[in-house]
Amino acid sequence: MDRVIKKKKWTTKKILTIAGIAGIIALLAASYYFTSGGAKLNVDTERITISEVTKGPFQVTIPVNGVVMPISTIYLDAMEGGRVEEKYVEDGAIMKKGDPIMRLSNTDLELSLVNQETSVYNLLTQMQIARNNAVQNTTTKLNQMTDVENDLKEAERVYNLDKRLYEQKVIGSQEFQQAKNKYNYYLEKKKLTEQLLEQDSISTKQQLAQAGQSYQGSQNALAVMRQKVGDLIVRAPVDGQLTSLDAEIGQNKNKGERLGQIDVLSGFKVRVDIDEHYISQVYNGLEGKFTFANKDYKLIIKKVYTQVTNGRFQVDMAFEGDVPQGIRRGQTLQILLALSDETQAVLVPKGGFYQQTGGNWIFLVSPDGKMATRKDIQLGRQNTDYYEVLGGLKPGDKVVTSSYDNYTNMQELVLEKK
Incomplete structure (x- = not known):
């Protein structure tokens, strides 16, 4: 006698098919979630920098290096050619006007x-x-x-x-x-x-x-x-220090050849190298400041050399007010040069975020400090410490200013303290 065999509802093949479809749906959902702007990432607050947006004085400044030089330099050129017969002084000697330096002979x-x-x-x-x-x-x-x-x-x-x-x-x-x-x-x-x-x-x-x-x-x-x-006896034209003396006994010097220079010791100036990018913004009267022996000093631009060499141009700056005690010729100073007047502005501290965002957006921390959400912003000028905020942020806001190397595709950061 024949027996009716009941058909199974959940076969292995059916189960595998349903599981595959569910996996595809989950994958699509995850893909949509991460690409639709809703991506989140848990971040340890110890590994990021959170800064506060403030309002205060702002000035466009750039860091530059300057070399201390004598206030003026008088070059010694051979008025007449001849053979070096005598040297009365050596390089570095302090000279008075008219003091003999060397004697040449010309038969x-x-x-x-x-x-x-x-x-x-x-x-x-x-x-x-x-x-x-x-x-x-x-x-x-x-x-x-x-x-x-x-x-x-x-x-x-x-x-x-x-x-x-x-x-x-x-x-x-x-x-x-x-x-x-x-x-x-x-x-x-x-x-x-x-x-x-x-x-x-x-x-x-x-x-x-x-x-x-x-x-x-x-x-x-x-x-x-x-x-x-x-003129075969070369004399000091002014009071000062003899430097860069280039003459040895028995050496022949041609008329007009450089023999050395006299550095006037009545004061100093600072010769500064600046990137040619700023040449249109630099002019006489701009001020700079530097720190020497834990004390701040001011400089002012007196002369701009507009000739560009290797992508840089030079300016001469004079000390405004006190001159640092103990400063020496050839010393290098790290100067903060101001390119604008001081104004009031909304400020955000500089940080690594700018390299990934170009200043177009930033992670804004929620008031409770648990989340940081991507926020479109607009930045303007900058100096060594701050960016000027033109839109998107207000004083008191807190933002993540450290590098966004791992966060560029994230929409939100979940802030945790581990």
């Missing part, structure tokens, strides 16, 4: 000086001879003038006498006419002699003036030549 220059001196002496001798000749010539003409005047007086006397005798019919017209002609002759001769004497005086003055000018020019040339020879 050609010294020979030119001797030739110039000889030329001046010869010219002086020639000028003295010319002056003597002019005096003798003038004396001769004065003697001639005296003779002419004497002859004129005698001719005038005879003429006046013969004139009276002629009027009295004592002498004839022939004798009177001879006396008259002789008188007129000496009268004209006197005028001519006076003209010659005047022309000779003018000519003598011109010759002496030209000789004097020539002699003065030679004297000036001699003075210049002596100055050139004198």
